[in-house]
Amino acid sequence: MKCRKCGATAAINMRQHKLALCEEHFLEWMPEQTQRFVEKYRMFAPEDKILVAVSGGKDSLSLWDILHRLGYHADGLYIGLGIDGRRSSSEEGIGYSDESRRLSEKFAAERGLTLHVVEVEATYGATIPELAVISHRGRDKPCAVCGLNKRYIMNRAAHDGGYNVLATGHNLDDEVAVLMQNTLNWASGYLVRQAPVLEANRPGLARKVKPLCRFYEREMAAYAIVRGIEYIYDECPHAVGSTTLYYKEILNQLEEKRPGAKLQFYLSFLQAKEQGLFALQADDAELHACEKCGQPTSAPGECSFCRLWDKVRAVKGARLPLPALPTIEISD
Amino acid sequence: MKCRKCGATAAINMRQHKLALCEEHFLEWMPEQTQRFVEKYRMFAPEDKILVAVSGGKDSLSLWDILHRLGYHADGLYIGLGIDGRRSSSEEGIGYSDESRRLSEKFAAERGLTLHVVEVEATYGATIPELAVISHRGRDKPCAVCGLNKRYIMNRAAHDGGYNVLATGHNLDDEVAVLMQNTLNWASGYLVRQAPVLEANRPGLARKVKPLCRFYEREMAAYAIVRGIEYIYDECPHAVGSTTLYYKEILNQLEEKRPGAKLQFYLSFLQAKEQGLFALQADDAELHACEKCGQPTSAPGECSFCRLWDKVRAVKGARLPLPALPTIEISD
Numbered sequence: 155m156k157c158r159k160c161g162a163t164a165a166i167n168m169r170q171h172k173l174a175l176c177e178e179h180f181l182e183w184m185p186e187q188t189q190r191f192v193e194k195y196r197m198f199a200p201e202d203k204i205l206v207a208v209s210g211g212k213d214s215l216s217l218w219d220i221l222h223r224l225g226y227h228a229d230g231l232y233i234g235l236g237i238d239g240r241r242s243s244s245e246e247g248i249g250y251s252d253e254s255r256r257l258s259e260k261f262a263a264e265r266g267l268t269l270h271v272v273e274v275e276a277t278y279g280a281t282i283p284e285l286a287v288i289s290h291r292g293r294d295k296p297c298a299v300c301g302l303n304k305r306y307i308m309n310r311a312a313h314d315g316g317y318n319v320l321a322t323g324h325n326l327d328d329e330v331a332v333l334m335q336n337t338l339n340w341a342s343g344y345l346v347r348q349a350p351v352l353e354a355n356r357p358g359l360a361r362k363v364k365p366l367c368r369f370y371e372r373e374m375a376a377y378a379i380v381r382g383i384e385y386i387y388d389e390c391p392h393a394v395g396s397t398t399l400y401y402k403e404i405l406n407q408l409e410e411k412r413p414g415a416k417l418q419f420y421l422s423f424l425q426a427k428e429q430g431l432f433a434l435q436a437d438d439a440e441l442h443a444c445e446k447c448g449q450p451t452s453a454p455g456e457c458s459f460c461r462l463w464d465k466v467r468a469v470k471g472a473r474l475p476l477p478a479l480p481t482i483e484i485s486d
Numbered sequence: 487m488k489c490r491k492c493g494a495t496a497a498i499n500m501r502q503h504k505l506a507l508c509e510e511h512f513l514e515w516m517p518e519q520t521q522r523f524v525e526k527y528r529m530f531a532p533e534d535k536i537l538v539a540v541s542g543g544k545d546s547l548s549l550w551d552i553l554h555r556l557g558y559h560a561d562g563l564y565i566g567l568g569i570d571g572r573r574s575s576s577e578e579g580i581g582y583s584d585e586s587r588r589l590s591e592k593f594a595a596e597r598g599l600t601l602h603v604v605e606v607e608a609t610y611g612a613t614i615p616e617l618a619v620i621s622h623r624g625r626d627k628p629c630a631v632c633g634l635n636k637r638y639i640m641n642r643a644a645h646d647g648g649y650n651v652l653a654t655g656h657n658l659d660d661e662v663a664v665l666m667q668n669t670l671n672w673a674s675g676y677l678v679r680q681a682p683v684l685e686a687n688r689p690g691l692a693r694k695v696k697p698l699c700r701f702y703e704r705e706m707a708a709y710a711i712v713r714g715i716e717y718i719y720d721e722c723p724h725a726v727g728s729t730t731l732y733y734k735e736i737l738n739q740l741e742e743k744r745p746g747a748k749l750q751f752y753l754s755f756l757q758a759k760e761q762g763l764f765a766l767q768a769d770d771a772e773l774h775a776c777e778k779c780g781q782p783t784s785a786p787g788e789c790s791f792c793r794l795w796d797k798v799r800a801v802k803g804a805r806l807p808l809p810a811l812p813t814i815e816i817s818d
Contacts, residue, residue, distance in 0.1 A: 422672035
């Protein structure tokens with residue numbers, strides 16, 4: 155297989171695009187494509203201040219790398235969730251969250267980039283797994299609680315830090331797995347909101363963008379490897395056996411049978427929405443300001459983030475402060 | 487496993503309903519459920535004249551059996567497609583279409599029911615596989631041409647025979663396979679129209695109903711076997727390797743992992759539609775009368791059925807008549 159651009163030996167063959175590229179041209183092609191998507195979906199402009207949610211994985215670090223190379227003003231946000239992943243403290247290695255923080259900080263330091271770190275335990279008083287146990291929300295699987303916290307902290311950090319755009323590293327496989335889940339249940343509210351851009355159409359909400367939403371997971375892995383980005387290989391230990399990973403397998407079967415099936419699923423969805431398939435709009439839901447923290451929430455009263463941490467305080471018997479701002483450290 | 491109604495040994499366990507039944511109570515349950523669906527989706531009333539599209543398979547014969555037992559006025563329509571399925575004429579056995587006609591006629595004769603037969607070759611001058619070759623529409627796979635012909639002939643036979651309802655034996659597995667296909671491509675027009683009932687909201691269109699749309703394929707097979715209905719076991723030879731069968735496999739994997747997944751997919755789709763997810767309506771398309779046959783068609787001029795057979799006439803050099811009515815034979 156030869157590179158389409160120079161005829162050298164190809165490093166990657168993307169069957170869905172009928173495109174094979176050598177390392178050099180693949181490293182060129184990925185940022186070019188990203189820029190195309192940024193423009194096509196009107197994600198942000200050169201003057202925007204972007205906060206990249208960084209997990210230490212291949213997607214978010216590659217996203218940060220690409221945005222930096224494209225010349226955007228993009229800082230990072232690492233949220234320390236306190237996930238260990240070792241079956242016991244005597245097991246070798248370090249915990250999942252510690253390792254992902256280390257790799258995120260290393261990445262930022264090597265490139266002289268700004269990384270904000272919010273440690274959930276230090277800031278709010280418990281790790282995500284503890285929070286799941288205390289709140290009785292998914293004892294074995296803290297994923298719902300984790301998602302809620304990440305969404306809250308990302309939005310709040312963007313708002314408080316003066317960023318007008320929040321970028322996440324969701325790739326196409328992530329997006330189609332969620333799309334399949336939402337479709338198998340015909341979850342109207344989620345279907346209507348799923349998009350490469352979620353506009354900041356309410357006060358206190360950051361505009362959310364997914365610049366990698368059209369790249370396959372394997373393209374992202376290839377980019378990180380060829381670019382020499384050191385990232386955490388493991389999935390979050392709590393993701394093992396998750397519905398999302400299961401849908402990814404199913405979608406990979408469909409892709410195997412018909413190359414491009416995943417991309418077609420996603421693009422035809424966006425197109426159908428664009429052409430007015432849905433009667434509802436993403437911003438039909440009314441938003442309120444949380445009585446306690448002031449962040450936007452769908453129901454009047456306290457937001458679900460504050461209610462969750464209220465429970466922790468009740469159980470732990472302590473009055474942990476809800477800080478006005480997340481703890482922000484500048485890595486260099 | 488015991489029957490929930492009488493405690494006898496169960497003949498079938500339906501995990502998605504958490505319901506096990508013995509043969510006797512299963513044979514009772516299926517028509518009861520069918521009647522429930524007929525009422526719930528307002529398919530038809532006792533005074534309606536129903537034409538059941540009969541293929542000789544388990545679904546359509548069981549549907550006819552159930553509607554007859556429920557006391558409805560339901561006649562059958564068999565469409566002879568001229569599909570052989572033997573690899574050569576020296577192979578043993580008789581052709582697929584011949585066998586399905588024989589079983590349909592046997593079923594009707596044993597119960598004193600009226601079966602109309604339309605043989606495509608005798609009526610229009612070519613078999614479906616010949617038609618596919620002549621028209622260059624799917625030489626290896628005559629399925630598109632076949633579907634077009636069946637829809638046309640069913641609708642026309644219902645209309646010309648004075649039936650106001652056309653019932654087909656589509657089961658849940660059929661419906662969810664189509665739903666998955668339409669969803670993976672986000673085929674808005676099809677998504678909006680897919681329903682247990684397609685209203686006869688235009689002159690010349692029969693109301694189409696699918697009374698079995700909530701029964702799993704294995705329930706239908708169990709019903710036919712336990713009821714002692716002799717049906718054709720084979721799939722249509724042209725269906726082998728079809729996308730629909732492939733999606734059925736994928737959906738069976740999902741069902742295996744989460745019993746009830748297929749039913750949930752279908753019911754949540756119907757519910758989302760009912761609750762107004764889609765902006766478009768099923769009857770938004772304008773219909774015209776075909777210049778040649780007068781049947782409803784989406785584009786002005788000749789309908790695609792007439793255009794297809796025009797091609798055959800051009801190639802065969804003969805002026806085959808388009809009969810005013812399909813040939814209708816009464817079996818007894």
